[in-house]
Amino acid sequence: MPRGRYSLHDPHDHTPLAEEHFHCAPGPLGWRYVSQLTTPSGDHAGSVDLALDELGRPIRLELHAASWQVRGAALDGVTWVRTDPTGTEATEGNVRAHAFTGTSPAFLVATARLLRLTPDASATRVRLVAFTDPVLAPRTVDQSWALISRETHATDNGPLTVDEYQVTALDTGEQHVVHLAGDVVLAAPGVELEHLESPPSFFA
Numbered sequence: 001m002p003r004g005r006y007s008l009h010d011p012h013d014h015t016p017l018a019e020e021h022f023h024c025a026p027g028p029l030g031w032r033y034v035s036q037l038t039t040p041s042g043d044h045a046g047s048v049d050l051a052l053d054e055l056g057r058p059i060r061l062e063l064h065a066a067s068w069q070v071r072g073a074a075l076d077g078v079t080w081v082r083t084d085p086t087g088t089e090a091t092e093g094n095v096r097a098h099a100f101t102g103t104s105p106a107f108l109v110a111t112a113r114l115l116r117l118t119p120d121a122s123a124t125r126v127r128l129v130a131f132t133d134p135v136l137a138p139r140t141v142d143q144s145w146a147l148i149s150r151e152t153h154a155t156d157n158g159p160l161t162v163d164e165y166q167v168t169a170l171d172t173g174e175q176h177v178v179h180l181a182g183d184v185v186l187a188a189p190g191v192e193l194e195h196l197e198s199p200p201s202f203f204a
Contacts, residue, residue, distance in 0.1 A: 001025040002184050004196035006105050008037075011176075011189035016040045017133075019194070020048075020104060024183050026201050030054045031113065031183060033106040037065075048104045056114035058099050066134045072100060078129050082136060093129075095140050101128040102136075105185035108178050112165060113203060117147035125170070142170040157199045162186060 003023040009016050022035035030052040037045040046065035053059045061072040061080070072080030077096040083089070099114055101107040107128075115124050123146035130139045149164040165178045179186040182200030186193055 002182075002196060002198055002200050004184070005194045006185070007192045007194050008103060009190055009192070017103075017190075018045050022048075022106070024106070024109075024201070026183070026203060030056070030059070031109075031203070033104075033109070033183075035104065035106065048102075048106055050100075050104075050106050050110060052110055052113060056099075056110065056116070058110065061100055063102065063131055063136055065136050068134075068136045070131055070136045070138075072129075074099070080129070080138065082138065093138055095127075095129050095138075097127040097129050097140060099126070099128055100131065101141065102131045103133055103190070105188065105191050108185050108188055108191075109180060109183050111143075111145065112163070112178075112180055113183075115145055117145060117165070119147050119150050121147065123166075123168070144168040144170055155199075160199070161202070 001023055006020040008018045008020060018037045018039055020035045020037050024033040032051045035048045039045045049062040051060040057074040059073055063070040067085030069083045070080050072078060076094060079094045082091050123144045125144050127142050130141050132139055146166045147163055148166050151162050153160045160181055163180045166175060167178055168175045176189045178188040182202040184200040185191055
């Protein structure tokens with residue numbers, strides 16, 4: 001069960017945004033990721049609880065940020081309920097999309113797991129619902145993912161396979177690179193892996 005800490009920062013000016021303390025693990029039904037976020041000053045900033053089925057579809061998502069809450073799942077595309085800080089108003093949404101995304105590194109792992117790309121495959125288009133900070137506002141985004149390399153590195157704990165993905169935002173054409181080792185993000189825009197207590201888990 002990988003357990004560790006990511007630092008999140010603005011990918012443009014590198015302003016520190018939060019630290020995300022996480023643990024995740026594959027299980028008989030799929031994969032689960034749980035994390036707590038803190039501000040640079042150490043205050044609680046939110047949480048992420050994401051569970052995928054064996055095909056990589058989100059069977060449960062719960063996000064908290066700035067007293068806002070989102071609960072969602074794959075249902076007729078993806079469906080969610082967003083609740084305001086007072087808890088008095090809840091708004092339901094549904095989009096014909098494949099999955100969710102957001103600032104948490106969990107969503108990068110989840111999208112890669114859903115697509116199951118191989119290095120010789122062409123780029124794959126995916127539609128996602130992004131929940132943007134700080135109020136978890138939903139926004140539909142279209143991306144293209146391609147697995148451009150897969151390399152195995154020797155480590156003290158044995159061979160480590162690293163996948164390099166090229167992700168393209170189809171509305172702007174902006175491209176960035178994501179490096180994953182199993183269910184851990186090694187590097188991505190706005191994300192740095194600061195600490196890892198145990199090796200990544202690899203999906204069958």
